[in-house]
Amino acid sequence: MHPFLAPDFHIRWSTLTPDHIEPDIRHALDLSKQNIEAICAQDLTIATYASTFLALEQATEVLGRGWGRLQHLDAVNDNPAQREALNKMLPEVSDFYSSIPLNARLWNTLKSVAASPAIATLTPVEQRFVHETLADFRQSGADLPPEQKERIAAIDAELSTLTQQYAEHVLDSTNAWDLVITDEAKLAGLPDSARAAAAASAHAKAAASDGRTPPPATPAWRFTLHAPSMLPVMQHLHDDSIRRQFWEASTKVGAYGTFDNSPLVWQILELRHDKAAILGHRHFADLTLQRRMAKTGRAALDFIENLHARIHPTFLAEHRQLAHYKAAKTQAPEAPLEPWEVAYWAERQRQEIFDFDAESLRPFFPVDGVMAGMFEIASRLFGITIRKVASACIPPGTTPPAAADHAESPVEVWHPECSFYEIHDSDTGSHLGSFHADWHPRESKRGGAWMNSLHLAATGEPHLGLIVGNMSPPVDGMPALITHAEVETIFHEFGHLLHGLLSEVPVKSLAGTNVSWDFVELPSQLMENFCWDRHALDLFARHHESGEPIPDDLLAKMLAARNHLIASAFMRQLALAKLDLELHTRLASFRGKELDALDREILADYRAPLKTDPPSMIRRFNHLFSEPTGYAAGYYSYKWAEVLDADAFTRFQREGILNADTGRAFRQHILSQGNATPPDELYRRFMGRDPQLDPLLIRAGLVLAQPLPTLA
Numbered sequence: 001m002h003p004f005l006a007p008d009f010h011i012r013w014s015t016l017t018p019d020h021i022e023p024d025i026r027h028a029l030d031l032s033k034q035n036i037e038a039i040c041a042q043d044l045t046i047a048t049y050a051s052t053f054l055a056l057e058q059a060t061e062v063l064g065r066g067w068g069r070l071q072h073l074d075a076v077n078d079n080p081a082q083r084e085a086l087n088k089m090l091p092e093v094s095d096f097y098s099s100i101p102l103n104a105r106l107w108n109t110l111k112s113v114a115a116s117p118a119i120a121t122l123t124p125v126e127q128r129f130v131h132e133t134l135a136d137f138r139q140s141g142a143d144l145p146p147e148q149k150e151r152i153a154a155i156d157a158e159l160s161t162l163t164q165q166y167a168e169h170v171l172d173s174t175n176a177w178d179l180v181i182t183d184e185a186k187l188a189g190l191p192d193s194a195r196a197a198a199a200a201s202a203h204a205k206a207a208a209s210d211g212r213t214p215p216p217a218t219p220a221w222r223f224t225l226h227a228p229s230m231l232p233v234m235q236h237l238h239d240d241s242i243r244r245q246f247w248e249a250s251t252k253v254g255a256y257g258t259f260d261n262s263p264l265v266w267q268i269l270e271l272r273h274d275k276a277a278i279l280g281h282r283h284f285a286d287l288t289l290q291r292r293m294a295k296t297g298r299a300a301l302d303f304i305e306n307l308h309a310r311i312h313p314t315f316l317a318e319h320r321q322l323a324h325y326k327a328a329k330t331q332a333p334e335a336p337l338e339p340w341e342v343a344y345w346a347e348r349q350r351q352e353i354f355d356f357d358a359e360s361l362r363p364f365f366p367v368d369g370v371m372a373g374m375f376e377i378a379s380r381l382f383g384i385t386i387r388k389v390a391s392a393c394i395p396p397g398t399t400p401p402a403a404a405d406h407a408e409s410p411v412e413v414w415h416p417e418c419s420f421y422e423i424h425d426s427d428t429g430s431h432l433g434s435f436h437a438d439w440h441p442r443e444s445k446r447g448g449a450w451m452n453s454l455h456l457a458a459t460g461e462p463h464l465g466l467i468v469g470n471m472s473p474p475v476d477g478m479p480a481l482i483t484h485a486e487v488e489t490i491f492h493e494f495g496h497l498l499h500g501l502l503s504e505v506p507v508k509s510l511a512g513t514n515v516s517w518d519f520v521e522l523p524s525q526l527m528e529n530f531c532w533d534r535h536a537l538d539l540f541a542r543h544h545e546s547g548e549p550i551p552d553d554l555l556a557k558m559l560a561a562r563n564h565l566i567a568s569a570f571m572r573q574l575a576l577a578k579l580d581l582e583l584h585t586r587l588a589s590f591r592g593k594e595l596d597a598l599d600r601e602i603l604a605d606y607r608a609p610l611k612t613d614p615p616s617m618i619r620r621f622n623h624l625f626s627e628p629t630g631y632a633a634g635y636y637s638y639k640w641a642e643v644l645d646a647d648a649f650t651r652f653q654r655e656g657i658l659n660a661d662t663g664r665a666f667r668q669h670i671l672s673q674g675n676a677t678p679p680d681e682l683y684r685r686f687m688g689r690d691p692q693l694d695p696l697l698i699r700a701g702l703v704l705a706q707p708l709p710t711l712a
Helices: 018-041 050-059 061-076 080-099 104-114 117-121 124-140 146-175 192-207 227-236 240-251 262-278 284-289 297-330 339-354 358-364 367-382 484-501 521-531 552-560 566-585 595-602 637-655 660-671 679-687 694-700
Strands: 178-181 221-224 384-389 391-393 411-413 419-425 431-438 450-455 463-468
Touching: 018 050, 018 061, 018 080, 018 104, 050 061, 050 104, 050 124, 061 080, 061 450, 061 463, 080 146, 104 117, 104 124, 117 124, 146 262, 178 192, 178 240, 192 221, 192 227, 221 227, 227 240, 227 339, 240 339, 262 284, 262 566, 284 297, 284 566, 297 339, 297 566, 297 637, 358 484, 358 552, 367 384, 367 484, 367 660, 411 419, 411 431, 431 484, 450 484, 463 484, 484 521, 484 660, 521 637, 521 660, 566 595, 566 637, 566 694, 637 660, 637 679, 637 694, 660 679
Parallel strands: 391 411, 431 463
Antiparallel strands: 178 221, 384 419, 419 431, 450 463
């Protein structure tokens, strides 16, 4: 029995216990090595595409299944025994994956078959797979001499270990801090929803008898650094000193004691730079971006700096105006704001200017209703139907019921709050895919929101995926009422999911979200647009008690307030992208510098003019440092894809927000195609032209100094 490797479509999560990790992963490693050896050992005179390239695609499938399930559990259900077993196997797994493109015999076999006349008879998708595989191997060092291959393998193994440690430090230091308040007067300004959630958290923690919270009978409110807990405090709580405590605690995540990520950051950067140099590139950004839409680190930096120059005056004006607003309200001399004041005074200003309190929208966004309406929008646009399937959470290690082979059998999930769904084609009824959804925070779960694939299927079989977030949880028997920003996050991750589950590409490594990193955010960010249109909102924004849609006057206020301090929001994303690209293009200029000073140097023109300089977020920047590559040298992709989504959505606006023909075209040309065709060509097929920058800044309400060029 190897439960982590079981081929079941409905995964039996209760069987995936720490004691199975080492034997299961070792068994999968052995199988994969045998499969690779079989490819290498064949007679090249009779070797074919199927016996080489396609066989390589299938060679590590069992290992990918088991390791993928383990990595997922590490993200949503962290525990000491599981963490220990994962970290024990991590170097071996990383070393194996690194060894594949560095295997000289395998590389010679692939090159030999790729040069044969038979390749010209393959389908266009198969030929692209051959081309992409060869490019992957070359980019990973297949043409290097043996000693350099050994160094690349060692770097990859070390990066896997260091980035895993980095992510664990962020999670552990986030969970290490909380604040319990017993004086209700200190909660002034905090919305009722946040108070109720904090009271429920205090009660749950007290029930765990950890000795840090008062008995359940004593009124108490517990707050953490998880977003649904912290953000309402920073936006609404009147007590300046408490907001300062939160801010200071958040800046220390990954930055103190045994959780300090500072040395890991430098080690990771150095290893990435070394890898790029060995592979013949000036820096890690050029290595990483050579096959993405931007092509080079310089092009990505130019894109960021172009946008920065256009919004910088407005950004500074916003902060001056906010400081003036605070001074007028407090009758104090005008001065730069403190970091813990910005969100608070921005929210007060927004409420006053637009007579709009974002909390007034919560009753219209019960998470189940949002999901149902989102499914209806997707069904109308993309020709699919989505239904919820009965599910059950079985305690790990217990004897689960029989596998869910029939509709009446509940599908097993990893947590009681997790749900399970199926997607079918509305024309043919065929089962396109299934997915898990897990929306609320817990201490064993890392922060943020993400989508992932658990199983990419062959043509005609269903895919399996998941979407995960950390949204406002249900409280006191009420449904989970989420913010509009959280609604956008759900739509965003669902866009990624559709990109995965609607794939029609027969080659798995080209399917779904296996696309250029600066293209992958297009479907996700395009879906966010439907959170702002009345026709779409009426399908999911319904009062959880009355069922009424958002009133016209409230919607008008929401739309009017959409771009409040928009240049500041833009600048935050540009700053993160700038920091990322500078670290990965000019490492030699920064060695030996203290991280906070380095941050201030790089972002001198991107930082808000605040009274207290915030510490760098480099030590908690999971996007950059919690994976060997991840978004490293690629954080610009969010803004790059935002250009694509704003431009692509103009077709929906022109032809009808819920126009089925437009939606079907997006499914046909984008969602179903994965990496079967270069992304710029897919975009042209949908839009009939190259993308343009104008729609993004027009949507944001930012003044255009001059017509903008196309995005090359």
